[in-house]
Amino acid sequence: MRVSTKGASKARRDHINHEIKNMRALLPITLEDQERLSYLHSMAVICTYIKKSVLFQGKFSYCSHPLMPLNF
Template structure:
């Protein structure tokens, strides 16, 4: 007899974990708590990625200035 285990619980656990991590990263953004709470998860991820890219870019520019 083949047992078919439901993956519904595992899928929900994964989604909950992803949403928790997005909330954690969103809390690190330099924006007000009110603005953070209004952001969807999609907008949060876009803002987080933009913030990381800019941080890396400006850090590289800062390192070039120090090396000069």
């Protein structure tokens, strides 16, 4: 059975949203702050968190995002 394009698109979106929620749960911020973040802002903060993790390992030279302080 073939899934419609509309159904396949919704399944992809659902999968992406689920993964964003999983990654957002790993951030060192309160649950309240996590729930306030849109998916777009969540991705920005997740990327910043990863970049800063690399920075503190001495492999990245610059990273900044207003929602993720340097002393996370």
